[in-house]
Amino acid sequence: MLNFSLPKLEIGEAIEWLVRWIIANLSVIFDVIKNILNSITGALNDGLLAIPTIILIIIFALGVWLLTSKTTALLSFTGLVLIWNIGLWPQMISTLVLVVVSVVIALLIGIPTGILMTRSSKLETAMRPVLDFMQTMPPFVYLIPAVMLFGIGVVPGLFATIIFAVPPPVRLTYLGITQVPEDMKEMAVAFGASDRQVLRKVELPLSLPSIMTGVNQCIMLGISMVVIASMIGAGGLGAEVMRAVNRLDLAHGFESGLAIVVLAIVLDRVSRNIGSGKTTPAGRIIEYLKKHRKAKLESRVSQI
Amino acid sequence: MTAKIEAKNLVKIYGNNTGEALELFNQGYSRSEILKQTGLTLGVAGANFEVAEGEIFVLIGLSGSGKSTLLRCINGLLMPTSGSLLVDGNAVEKMGGKELRRLRGERISMVFQHFAILPNRNIIDNVAFGLELRGVEREARWAEASEALDSVGLGDWKNKMPQELSGGMKQRVGLARALVMESDILLMDEPFGALDALIRAEMQEELLTLQREIKKTVVFVTHDLDEALRLGDRIAIMRDGAIEQIGTADEILAEPANEYVEQFLTGIDVSKILDAASISKWPRELVRDSESVSVALHRMKKTDTDYLFVTGQRRKLVGMITRDDLLPLSKKRQTSFKDVIREANTIPGDTIMRDVFPELRHSERALAVVDENGRFLGVITHNTLVESLDERKGGDGIAEL
Known part of the structure; x- marks a missing residue:
């Protein structure tokens, strides 16, 4: 009596049909995107590999020092030399390029979306389930439409990474801006600020710590996804891990994994430090220049 | 008397779809009845007043009496539901976005109860904030801001961050930020309410001294009767969104318009509005x-x-x-x-x-x-x-x- 059957809802088939329709009708657009991204990543990759490794390591370490502190810079230097030493430098560079390009694109999409959500409660309600979906859907699933749309290679890896990494900057930008005290915004409006001025001069600066946490999360998710994306030919350190898994090569697997850890730690420390309000060497230099200029201005003002 | 600011039958009801609530108000329903029937709060219940050029006009009442709401109608932070608010004869509620921004950026400046100092900017950039919005060049706005800071006695604090300042100093910064705009109207929303008694008295004294020089039209909101009597050229006592009486301190003390005002002055209710601080x-x-x-x-x-x-x-x-x-x-x-x-x-x-x-x-x-x-x-x-x-x-x- 009870074994009547419900007709199955063809959700999966519907999505597949949609993607196939997109491929059939919009493939031109995807080809253009693919070509652009391919040339960007290719150029970055070639450019970075053209620099002698030791010089690039020093440049990176200097950059880390400017943005964080001496200890972190020393740690990064050691880590990068280690990667070079175990012979995974080119793979590390290609992973780095993949992460940087996908994170930049994810931020270019994520931060404005977060801002728009603070402006429209309808958009906010609509985006909430979409973001939940994007974050909880197992990341492997994104690989399928990515391959269908872009084929095998770096670009589908970028695509899947961007989808996976975009929710944190959206959420944390939204959160940061909604947490800006109402009286600060009221003050700006009372002094004649336009909507754009309120955003630029009050909301964004005051929500910077939250937005930077979003950037940090975005980078971390980017790195973890880049490894998964190597399954569809994105290359880099992830591909080395996959190869080691296939061959049950523990030594190589551990080395590649370690290289990913080093890269992740460096990127994490740097991105976490920006916007945290801690004084950095770069901050001190800027401060010095500002003071210098202010002193100059003040002397000029007092002359008048 | 030329009216610098004039409110005509100003009604403010918070919320959307205020039509029904306004109808009820016009039929003479009370604030609590309107709230019960429509769920909307009546902020200001038909206020009429005129503020003359160069006077300090004080709005006083218990919290929730609508004084801050009324103040915010003057620079269009809130728009009246009905009635009109005129600044120099121009209706604020009829102004478009651009006109409103010009009104706020050039004609009316505001000082806030909780200072609203931007924590990420140093003092001089906080004071220069309004000029920055106006598009004044950095050099010029710093020059003007440092002059304003000198006038409130904070000349040496230009490059400090707000966290380094005490409450009293922060409010001086708030005052300097308003003064530097050189607007003719100053709106002050319980500016000294968050300060302790000693600093408050000092700031009141300073405001009076300053006012003798700058002669601005000031609308000052407070819940402190002492403050109102000390500062106000004229005082409006508010209750439940309505103005109960307007007059000079002498007039109000000598002839309270009704029982509520009398109670307000004699201290029966004063013990309710005065707090331990x-x-x-x-x-x-x-x-x-x-x-x-x-x-x-x-x-x-x-x-x-x-x-x-x-x-x-x-x-x-x-x-x-x-x-x-x-x-x-x-x-x-x-x-x-x-x-x-x-x-x-x-x-x-x-x-x-x-x-x-x-x-x-x-x-x-x-x-x-x-x-x-x-x-x-x-x-x-x-x-x-x-x-x-x-x-x-x-x-x-x-x-x-």
């Missing part, structure tokens, strides 16, 4: 927790008391020490009194005066008044309470004003 006095002596036993004993002797309140960093109240506890320590030649600090009887600064009475009756010593962060604001003794009531009730205090 506003009647507290700064004690003659205090001791910091890092100071020594002998210093504490010396101060007790000097002021002829047998106890002192102890404060720590950032004026946080730590407790109190008594002479009986200190004497044995002094005999043992111990210098630190940290072990004998007792818990002090404290009372939150926002306790209304009526509730201070029973607290005080149970305490043989003075009550320490603290703010929400545990910072010490002053003391209330049996004497302070009587004095502050006397000042308001009796003829003496008022005649002095």
